[in-house]
């Protein structure tokens with residue numbers, strides 16, 4: 001992940017250097033007095049001047065290289081400041097999620113509308129990094145709380161509370177599951193309005209957010225995308241004080257197609273083109289209302305997608321010679337294996353036996369699954385500090401899946417949920433609005449940074465979270 005820092009050098013930087021270097025060299029040479037006499041003294045003088053010039057120009061070149069690489073990635077927008085609102089009376093952030101929009105999908109086809117946002121906005125050059133596990137509910141809720149799943153409580157799309165044995169599903173709206181403070185709650189706590197056209201957690205009543213009718217849509221996957229966009233646009237027809245300061249808009253695609261056919265099928269190209277059309281419809285609607293340049297549009301996804309096929313499988317039943325893992329112990333199979341053995345079994349012992357089997361060379365694809373006590377997972381995953389996380393977690397290599405037993409089912413498709421270090425799990429971050437530089441590329445970052453970004457744009461104080469306090473300043477334009 002650290003290798004992303006190389007992306008701070010945009011393709012523009014070398015061009016700039018090439019232009020600048022001959023110029024400064026020329027200027028230095030012409031400023032040295034042209035020698036008149038051909039004496040040894042003057043030859044010596046000339047060579048001295050020349051070598052000084054060479055040394056000087058080299059020093060300047062080095063200084064320039066240093067300066068251009070240590071300064072912001074976009075030399076052209078160094079003097080740019082945030083643009084004032086022209087029509088809206090207060091800042092508005094519209095957060096759009098296109099589920100499973102893997103980073104790179106934007107190059108699959110002609111996407112003129114998304115390109116408008118990119119060209120005149122700020123983009124994470126190598127994509128947005130999801131949190132682990134790279135699943136829909138944990139990530140959407142990290143985006144709006146700034147918290148890693150261990151701290152916001154939605155540690156999976158499906159899990160069991162170890163205290164009460166109650167089961168969380170994607171349809172659970174009881175507040176007790178949803179920890180942290182999502183953006184809509186922060187926004188209404190400050191006396192501002194928020195609206196949600198779908199987002200995991202948005203239906204949940206928390207603090208002063210009670211999912212108000214007309215401003216908070218209950219999840220219904222059958223609502224056509226066009227209708228969602230039209231409803232969001234209608235909020236801009238309200239009187240100024242009623243226009244929500246923060247809005248969400250959610251599309252299930254291209255995740256839906258990605259699971260069925262994997263990331264490289266023409267169906268994905270079609271779904272991406274359709275999402276682009278929705279962005280086009282939105283931009284046109286905002287332009288018709290004269291507010292496109294005033295609204296901050298942040299387009300993200302929750303995670304990427306990788307192709308899976310029936311050859312890349314690991315079966316828990318193959319471990320029987322080392323340890324039997326009954327289905328009742330398994331809370332989640334794949335790509336994140338989550339196991340909770342009953343009391344009386346030592347999780348440490350279970351992990352040791354499973355890994356012994358997996359590494360024996362006698363289990364098909366065993367080398368592609370590693371099993372951990374959650375406390376021993378790599379700390380960069382931040383996946384331990386919650387009782388809701390089962391004691392045993394298995395990580396599979398990219399594209400692999402875990403199943404209980406062999407079946408005759410043959411299938412190829414797509415999956416996500418893997419280690420967030422895999423590039424295939426990355427998604428997009430594209431932001432367009434008054435506080436974002438036009439045409440700027442920034443290094444990749446984790447989605448827990450978005451909470452502070454939104455509260456900074458809205459100029460409100462956010463709740464404590466796992467984002468970096470200085471992050472917003474690093475990607476937003478200064479106010480003057």
Ligand SMILES: *[C@@H]1O[C@H](CO)[C@@H](O)[C@H](O)[C@H]1NC(C)=O
Pocket residue numbers: 115116119120
């Ligand atoms: C970018 O913004 C400028 C200034 O508002 C505008 O003239 C131009 O058409 C925009 N470009 C795109 C691709 O939308």
Ligand SMILES: *[C@@H]1O[C@H](CO)[C@@H](O)[C@H](O)[C@H]1NC(C)=O
Pocket residue numbers: 220221222223224
């Ligand atoms: C979901 O949306 C569809 C399409 O708009 C509508 O026909 C249906 O009644 C909605 N379902 C619920 C439960 O509101």
Ligand SMILES: *[C@@H]1O[C@H](CO)[C@@H](O)[C@H](O)[C@H]1NC(C)=O
Pocket residue numbers: 147148151382464465466
């Ligand atoms: C994440 O944020 C929560 C809430 O502020 C805090 O308790 C926790 O220690 C943070 N964790 C990390 C890894 O920063």
Ligand SMILES: [Zn+2]
Pocket residue numbers: 099100135136137255302303
């Ligand atoms: Zn998803």
